Amino acid sequence: MAISSEPSRPYHHGSLRDALLRRAEEVLSESGVDGLSLRAIARDVGVSHGAPRRHFPDRQALLDALAEDGFVRLGDEIRAAAAAPASSFVERLGALAIVYVSFATQHAALLDLMFAGKHRPGASESLYAAAEGAFSPVFQLIVEGQAQGEVVPGDVDRVALAAWAGIHGLASMVNAGLVDRATLPSLVADAAERMVLGLRPRG
Amino acid sequence: MAISSEPSRPYHHGSLRDALLRRAEEVLSESGVDGLSLRAIARDVGVSHGAPRRHFPDRQALLDALAEDGFVRLGDEIRAAAAAPASSFVERLGALAIVYVSFATQHAALLDLMFAGKHRPGASESLYAAAEGAFSPVFQLIVEGQAQGEVVPGDVDRVALAAWAGIHGLASMVNAGLVDRATLPSLVADAAERMVLGLRPRG
DNA sequence: CAACTCTGTTGTCATTGCCTACATTCGATC
DNA sequence: GATCGAATGTAGGCAATGACAACAGAGTTG
Known part of the structure; x- marks a missing residue:
């Protein structure tokens, strides 16, 4: 070992x-x-x-470092997916969702660490930075979507959070064992569709 | 103490x-x-x-018991909310969402335990039962919604899961510290609206 | 009342995280 | 290139913990 x-x-x-x-x-x-x-x-x-x-300095610092590293790697994957050629806004955002759920389910314990660390008071500044860096492509894409009129206007943080909650929630429930792994792909597709639908400007 | x-x-x-x-x-x-x-x-x-x-028998058994107890109490609250008089389907489902997020954010550590336990191989049968019992009112409500044509038809488990992912995800992100607590109520309202929207039959 | 089972006590053990003193190596400065 | 201080690793110790075993008190049932 x-x-x-x-x-x-x-x-x-x-x-x-x-x-x-x-x-x-x-x-x-x-x-x-x-x-x-x-x-x-x-x-x-x-x-x-x-x-x-x-x-x-202590065990928690090691865990924080792991979490930070996790955000960096997640960020790399998201960035790569965002950079990949895609025809439409929908397709692009869907790709990010898939990458996220994939990462989250393949590194369940790490994801817990990543999201447990953020709310700890003493968490290092770099952890926050890494987390923000990882998600920045998502924000960026949503801003673009807003500019193109594909996404409802408003505070980006808020819009992105609301949209992403479904994706994150799905990943979380998979890791909790509530979802048969085989049905996951179609669920992700559903969630992504729902996300885009929820982002649409409403008349 | x-x-x-x-x-x-x-x-x-x-x-x-x-x-x-x-x-x-x-x-x-x-x-x-x-x-x-x-x-x-x-x-x-x-x-x-x-x-x-x-x-x-060991520490984990205590944690499992805590988780089980958590599901029971969550179930009680959800059941109470489901039983409360409400005019519409939308209102009813929204009430459940509010109760859920409220419970989840007020018992963050417990929630982690509850959802960490489910995927552990040795978890007791009663834990599963408690978890299912807690969510059964949600399933029930969705079935009713389907009967009334307010909800897209299909496998209830799947529909409910997809719908609830957004709610659970929001709660999870709040607990992770990604959401300012002050903006939570309006976010929950948004999420509930999105959930109901996503459940609507399309067509 | 006598056996038996629950439930709680006491003592022990290996492991662990954290701390302090000490050793070795590296690197900057002269 | 020698010296000295900083960085990095070692060795030992300590209190706390979870798990375990042997024992003891209390209730129960025949």
Whole structure:
């Protein structure tokens, strides 16, 4: 299970922080947050139990870093989907929704971490930044939609939030085990359709 | 903090299970799941650290029981809202949504527990039953709506899930701290409207 | 009253997170 | 390139925790 690497490890690992995060994420997806122990991860990586402290003041800091990393990766995927060629606004937004649900369901434990971290008072500034960065393509797309008259005008934050709630809720319910995984794709399609429908300017 | 009660406690507490659950729920809402320690709760209730084991084989069992209790109480509130006099289908369904979001946001940590438990393999049968029982009024209402032609026909589970995703997602995002609490009521109203809109037969 | 079962107590153990002192390495400055 | 301070890792210790086992009191049932 340990990330086996150089046979004779130098005193300084060189990239301990990254190694810890990598291993932590493995454990996270295999055993959930509760199964994540700093000491065990240190063992797996091959350092002493005190070493992680130099990079993460406490366990929560490690979890925050994982969450932040999660937002970054989610942001990458969303950005890629947003950049992909798409004919219509609807198609474009639908693609983002699919990417989101896909990420959320493939990294259930990580998603919990990501959304548990935001409301913690002491959460780092960079976590917030990462979260905002991840969702910025969505906001951007909605602003474009508004400009093109495809989306109801109004405060973007509010409009986006309302629209995205259905997508996030679906992902959340899948992770809770309320949804048969096989029916997920069609549900996502439905949700995306409903989202676009809900965004339409109403006469 | 402890639930002070009878001065000279008999050897047998009489209702230890309930007392533990009550105290656990207090701790849960004050300090979250991570702050919940079996030993601390036992201390608070005034029993030895081994006593809880007679009622909950391990910590997870206590959490499951909390979740189950949460579903029961949520069910009570939903049922009450469903039973309340309401003129229209729309109004009725909106009332359920409000009750749900209200419960979810007032018991954020508990909600996490409730929805984390469902996908755990070893979760007890009664937890599932409680969850289904809590949501049954929603299903029932949607079936009625379908009968009255107010709701698109089709598999109830699927329709209800799709509709409820927006509500649940909104609650989830509020708990994540993405929503200013002041704007919540109007957002819930929006979400409910969108939900009803999405349920309408199209055609 | 005697066996039996529940329920609670006490003591123990491994694990864990966090802390402090110490060791080794790296890097900047002279 | 030597020196000194900062960064990084090690070793040991501590209190708290969850799980477990052996035991004890209390109620129950024959």
